[in-house]
Amino acid sequence: MEIRKDDSSDSEQQEVNSVEAIPSSEERSGIMPPSELIAHPRQEHHQSFWLWVMCLTGVDYFSTLGYQPSLAYEAAGRLAPIATLLLIAVTLGCALPVYRFVATKSPHGQGSIAMLEKLASGWGSKIIVLVLLGFAATDFIITKTLSAADAAAHLVHNPYWQDLPSVFQGQMTLTMGLLVLLGGMFLRGFREVIGIAVFLVGMYLLLNLIVIGSGLYFIADHGTLFGDWWSQVLTGDWEIPNPPVGGNGLFPILATCLILFPKLALGLSGFETGVVVMPLVRGDIDDNLDQPLGRIRNTQRLLLTSATIMSILLFGSSLVVSTLIKESELRGGAAADRALAFLAHGESHFTISPIFGENFGAFYDLFTVLILWFAGASAMSGLLNIIPRYLPRYGMAPQWAEATRPLVVLLTFVSLLVTWIFDASVEAQGEAYATGVMVLMSSAAIAVVIDIWQESRALGSPRIAWGYVVATLVFCYTTIAIMFEKPDGTQIAGVFILSVIVASAISRIKRSTELRFDRFEFADEESRVLWETLKYLDFPVLVPHRPGRHSLEQKERSIRQTHRLGEEIPIVFIETFLGDTSEFTQSPTISVLEESGRFVVELTKCVSIAHAIALVSLELAQSGKVPEIHFGWSERSPLTASLDFVLFGEGNIPWLVRELIRRAEPDPEKRPRVLIG
Incomplete structure (x- = not known):
């Protein structure tokens, strides 16, 4: 072993000498970090203009337009546009400020889990991380399975696809086939992901602007449509099977929207990905490596821009769907899980636009399926990043967990199992997905509140950031409501958490006699x-x-x-x-x-x-x-x-x-x- 002087510090008082020992896990195995989408801390990757990187996060975030309008109507009926306004308020008033702060604390893509890890210590810190990893696994796995299921739904209803043999028509078969194809792609490897994401997101947003814009123009041109919808809302004709609050007027409307808001929480997904991809965001030339202010500022622009775009599209899509599609089509009909595609195919009883029809609808379906499938790729990449980042470092995973291919095979198998459990249903997986999303957002808000308290106390003037406290309460209420309303997500997360903890304990014991020396x-x-x-x-x-x-x-x-x-x-x-x-x-x-x-x-x-x-x-x-x-x-x-x-x-x-x-x-x-x- 070689003795060398560590000149990493400019301070003579902190100058230390070190003896190099074993190489890093990547050097031992010859494997570089598994994901090209997401970087490990302090590892410099090829960086791009923040707007292009936004498209990478938008693959996950914007792809929810494929199913969010349908799920919003399933939950809130004709109140979906009003409930969506509440979702937008939470997005811009709670989620955005929280993750803008997280970006200042994780410029190398560590995310909110790493923030909580730093704020705690010892085994308490490890247990917190393991539990959050269970919920993160729920989030990412169900992102894959839900996106694949919705992509399959778009294919099944496409008239051109229906000409294929019957073996290609099953929802379960198609969903599992897309997941296997995704796993195969990761086994082989792929590059130029930002370029692909920019193309897909650009085309998908353009097509949605055409569909939503045409719908809004049609509503404005036929003034009675909006008036009829509003009068039905005021009179309590909400098309909700069992409304939690009855009666007429604004108070029952607002109370019902507040109660039903957790069912729309899927529209908040994508913020965690926005901070995890920070290493790919180009900052200023003179950025400090430890605190790259340019990169942080550009990531905050990325978060604001994506949240603003998504807020506009969510409200517009919700209003168009609620007024131009019949309830029978949205609840178990041809528009279920594909409301905007239903309009693009010209299947509505209104003639919204002369370009809508089979050809335009097929084109819309093509890019919807591609972006949903690519959202699964983003989720897979997140899992391939987060598992090697924590578990092997804790000694709580075998060394093969640092390699991409064994993890891809394992995660693909788990995704197929989850798809089978939920019968490849988009609606059934929606709230399970929301559970993982909201737990991560709640933990991020808690981490921000604690971090601000500790920093202010260290400066001698402790203070509570009440704005972030309010955001924390909103997220916690939403999380608890989802858990009680639909415990499936909690159960799935519980299985993941139990599996992670048991496997981690076994691994830690088995690896206890490794030298474990840096x-x-x-x-x-x-x-x-x-x-x-x-x-x-x-x-x-x-x-x-x-x-x-x-x-x-x-x-x-x-x-x-x-x-x-x-x-x-x-x-x-x-x-x-x-x-x-x-x-x-x-x-x-x-x-x-x-x-x-x-x-x-x-x-x-x-x-x-x-x-x-x-x-x-x-x-x-x-x-x-x-x-x-x-x-x-x-x-x-x-x-x-x-x-x-x-x-x-x-x-x-x-x-x-x-x-x-x-x-x-x-x-x-x-x-x-x-x-x-």
Whole structure:
């Protein structure tokens, strides 16, 4: 192992020396981060103009127009446009400010989960992340399955597609086929995703502007349509099977919209993706790497622009659908799950535009299917980014989880299973999807409130950001309402969470005897020089010492007597101090002291005592004579000691040190010896 000076800091007081150890996981496996859509922290990717990157997020966000107008009518009937106005208010007044703030804290694409991870510590932080990963998996998986199901619905109703053999007409068959095709694409790999996204989003928005714009022009040109709709709304003829509030007038309307608002929460999806793709946003030339203000500013523009475009399209589509399509067509009819495509095909009983018909409808279906399918690709990419970012780093996933192909196969299988459970139904998956979306948004809002409180308290003037508190309450209300109304999403998320935690625990236990070492850091130059001296001691004996129980003199006397060591044999004491034991890899800081002729190696920020001792012995064995490590017997039970080791980094130390050395050093002649007396 090579000793080198780390010149990463300009400050002399913070200058440290480090010993390089094992390579990174990517270097070991030859695999670069799995997703080209999303970057790992501090990894520079090819960057593009923010408007083009917006199209990448818009693949997920704007594609909801394929099913959101239908789902809004399913939930709120003729009140859908008013409920959509409430959705827009939440989008612009709550979600947008929250994620603009998240963007300032995650310029390298960490997202809101990373914010919460930093605000907590220890195992509490890890559990929070694991739970949120379960909900994130729900979000991304059901984005894939829901988008594929809606794409299949558009194909099934396309008159040209209906000319194909019957084997291609089944909703389940088509949905699963699209998911398998998506998995195959990721196994092969693809590039130029931003260029594809710009083309798809541009064409899809243009087609929707034509459909929605034509519908709005038709409504304006036939004034009785809007008047009839408004009078029906005021008289309580809402076309809602079981309205939560009855009666006429504005109060029942607003109360009903508030109660039904969670059913429209799918329209909030896409914000998390907007901050995750930040590494792809081009900033200013003079941007600081740690806090690139230009990139942050452009990402905030991206979020504002996409939210504004989507708000306009959501309201317009909701008003057009509610006034120009019959209820029988929207509830279980030909317009279900494809309301705008229904209009584009000219299937409405109104002649809205002379260009609407089979040809224009087929063209509209083509781009709807493509953008929905590509939204599934965006979701898959998000999963391929988020799993390697957290679980392997925690030691809570096998090393193959850092490779793309095994993950693609696993995630495709899970997507097929979820599709089968929900019978490839768009409506059935809608609120399960909304559960994952809203939990992530709620956690983001909570993280923002806590972050502002902690920063202001550190400055001596603690304050509560009441605007963000209101946003948090809105998101939490929506999340709880969705969970009670449709527990499917919670159940799916619960399965994911349980699977993640169980698999993580098993993986952590199985990987506990990996060396888990990044590098040594030296506290000062004197420690580095003394460390070099230790490497050339003649027959060094290493003795772990826990400060506070016995003095170094008492410990040395006991060891020499018990292990029959002569006075001429040098002893090096190792004192370890635990840091965050929930971390998997460690970079301990070394301080080497010489006290009364005795060498003392202090290691701080350790995640495991056994690993720290094994690392010191293996490093010393590289240059000088192979050392011996002398232990005394412990009175603790083996089971208690093993549990303490897995959870808290201490316990069963002699056996574990020997096992770590055996696994790390294949040559028995170079292995430090472990003695217990």
